[in-house]
Amino acid sequence: MNDVLYPLAAAAAWTALLYRLVRGVRRDARDPALYVVCGAFGLMGLVFTVSTPRVWGAIDHTLNVPNFSLLLSQSGVIAFSGTIQCLIIFWTHDRRHGWRRARWRLLAVLAVLAVLAVMAVLFFGVHPGPERIRAAAAAYAGDPAYALYLAFYLLMVAVGVIDIVRLCLPHARDAGRSWLSRGLRAAAIGAGLGLVYCVIRAATLVGAQLGVDPQSWEFLVPITSSVGAFLIVVGLTLPALGPRLSAARTWAQRQRSYRELYPLWDAVRRTMPEVVMDARLGRGGRAPRFVLRRLDERLHRRVIEIGDGLRQLRPYLDPGIDVVAASSTDGGDSADGQQAAPAVAAQIRAALYRFEQERRARIDAQGTATATELTRRQRWDTWAGTWPAAWEAAHSQRRQHNAVARKPGGRARQQDFVGHVAWLTSVSQAFATCPTPPGAGATIDIDMTGRM
Structure with missing residues (x-):
């Protein structure tokens, strides 16, 4: 399942990045929100590209560090959750107040780097083991160092996705029946699936400590993560792409009327x-x-x-x-x-x-x-x-x-x-x-x- 869902999610993220970057530069190259959303798409594309089994194995083989791609992809997830929060601030506030509100979010993203450094130390403290391309987290959840590493990771991801839901839903209601509202709701649903992913990973952590094999529910991880990421991509793209979809639908209706x-x-x-x-x-x-x-x-x-x-x-x-x-x-x-x-x-x-x-x-x-x-x-x-x-x-x-x-x-x-x-x-x-x-x-x- 990783071989199919992860490449699809990566393709969606990279396509959205290209679309938003080209369109945004043409309209307003100095809009800071443009580069935040492009950074979010780039991080998401990186996460799912690295998580693709073939890419995962190639990176680990090149660096000669078993499962190093796990650290790389999970670090990208944490950074993504920080950039997405800044993006939502830009979406829902004018540029001046957006910068003021986003400054603290940006500082939080910088603080993530310190946490990532701790996670890197914990990751390399895990006893070296065989390459686990498709189930590294479940395989090493019983290791005390990795368990602590995974706890830091889940805590930060959970805080990020909860904050995304908290920011999206109220503003989606205020936006009425608009493409912005639809985008915020889609992003909130995708973040909700991210929270489900955190629950599954927490179950992996607890189950491993209790001697339960977490491999039995590992198949849920690619489903929740990839579908959640796809919905977030859709949510972030709809405000820009939605009016074009409406115009295309109107054009098609008029074309049909002209013909009929x-x-x-x-x-x-x-x-x-x-x-x-x-x-x-x-x-x-x-x-x-x-x-x-x-x-x-x-x-x-x-x-x-x-x-x-x-x-x-x-x-x-x-x-x-x-x-x-x-x-x-x-x-x-x-x-x-x-x-x-x-x-x-x-x-x-x-x-x-x-x-x-x-x-x-x-x-x-x-x-x-x-x-x-x-x-x-x-x-x-x-x-x-x-x-x-x-x-x-x-x-x-x-x-x-x-x-x-x-x-x-x-x-x-x-x-x-x-x-x-x-x-x-x-x-x-x-x-x-x-x-x-x-x-x-x-x-x-x-x-x-x-x-x-």
């Missing part, structure tokens, strides 16, 4: 190309389904063009239907909106058909059908060639009031752009996938204004 709006937008641009801002696309050119540049601008343009087209369809909808918003601020995600979308899509198809018939009749009566118009008609006929002939007859009849319940407060109108896009998306998908219109007797109130 295509069927409805395509119907509008084929029937009334004059509402399409890009003339090339209005003449039947190919529009991208996936965009990388100016996504927000293109999404807004697509929504506006759909709205312009739907406004022109108002006179061609069934005359007995009051066309009002079927969406609400939830963007049509409610049960009402989901039920309404297929019926709205069928009404739009019928209106497009009637609009196209009247458009052709008007142009032919004037004798002004240009070559561009004739090309548009050919493409429109090809695109609409699979429409059931019964649609026009089905939608020319007056329908009874729909069974879809309205929400309290009258007509539901779209309140924001995100909700409006979600509603148009549901209609667009129904437009593309619904093979036949809903049966007669389903009248849906819809918003054809295209307002945002």
Whole structure:
């Protein structure tokens, strides 16, 4: 288990170090918190790199000191617990007060060096034994010198992780629902697992003194230490990485909306190309389904063009239907909106058909059908060639009031752009996938204004 979990934890720490260092230097190279967090990641990466069995053995073989990697890794843990406390002070206070509060923490870190010196003396006082790459602590816990060494180590680590939890949780509550709050909570959970690690190691120490073999629970050590370290890495990275994750999620949602709006937008641009801002696309050119540049601008343009087209369809909808918003601020995600979308899509198809018939009749009566118009008609006929002939007859009849319940407060109108896009998306998908219109007797109130 050490061969897998420890390299993964080391990779996470070194990756986080590289990310924070590059990003931090670009934003504010003089921020002291940047170098504290990078030092914390570097110590964590060192601890788990050294604890990896192959690296452990290579270091000990090179130095010809059995289990010297144990002293090196545990010293890194103690130093890490000190730097993490300084980091939390910087996180939760302004820079001036952060320095004042962190000074004492930094002095405590320096005091750790004296303790490390004592631990080094105790470590070298342990009777030399065979190399123990995966279970050195459990193997030597019965030695009095090592037992004292381990007691110093556990005491300092326990104080450090308890202080981390004590500092993180109150400020996580004050930070509200933010990435800083999530990061502090993740770091607190990781420190809590560090405390569990201390309990396991204390059980190793006590069990060895009582003649109990501590090897039976040694498998818990890599689990608690590596998972705890990973959570601390995540916690320290989230405040910087979280907003980027949110932006990526928003970008993906808008990309999906842009793509899913295509069927409805395509119907509008084929029937009334004059509402399409890009003339090339209005003449039947190919529009991208996936965009990388100016996504927000293109999404807004697509929504506006759909709205312009739907406004022109108002006179061609069934005359007995009051066309009002079927969406609400939830963007049509409610049960009402989901039920309404297929019926709205069928009404739009019928209106497009009637609009196209009247458009052709008007142009032919004037004798002004240009070559561009004739090309548009050919493409429109090809695109609409699979429409059931019964649609026009089905939608020319007056329908009874729909069974879809309205929400309290009258007509539901779209309140924001995100909700409006979600509603148009549901209609667009129904437009593309619904093979036949809903049966007669389903009248849906819809918003054809295209307002945002």
